[in-house]
Amino acid sequence: MAQFSLDDIRAAADAKYSSTDIEVDEKTTVHLLNPLRLPKEKREKLMHLQDELDAEGSDVDQEQLLADAIRLVADHPKKAEILLSAVGDDLAVLAQIFETYGKGAQVGEASASAS
Template sequence: MASFSLDNIRTAAEAKYGSTDIELGDDTIRLLNPLRLPKAKRTALSQLQDRMGGEDADQEELLSEAIRLVAEHPKAADKLLKEVGGDLAVLAEIFDRYGKGAQVGEASASAT
């Protein structure tokens, strides 16, 4: 039977479910993996993703709201959104990079 320390498990979880980090000048904005968010924020993020598929969805508003949900700190989200300046293409690219491997609800307990 294999034995693992909690530190080993934490290191593996960070490697697999770590944040998406965006360098902004001297700061690093951390967008947390959905599995590292509190349940209420995971639920809100999932609902936002569902709304993004709507015909009259305001993509800029929804992506901005999603960044506020997943940013490590509210001030970091505000700083990133200010720098993006409402550029929908940049917001979409941020979420494309964020979304790779960070799908809400797709946690797996199976060993790989």
């Protein structure tokens, strides 16, 4: 029978559910946390934001929703604001950040199964 320490399990979880890291500049790297590493309240908010983004025919402000999602999953509010400031009004870059995050974190699947 195999035996594992809690540290082994934590290391495996860290490897499997790591953050999506975005280097903004030499001094700032923003860590977008995997949904499974977020508190339940934040996971639920993220799922709600995803639902709003996915709603067909809805008149939503995609830029605002994507920015809110980044603020929600960033490891630190100040870093999120630095990233968003660097992106500016470029919706394509904002969407690509969230898409990259989603692929790395498997946002929809992971957050739904963690509820």
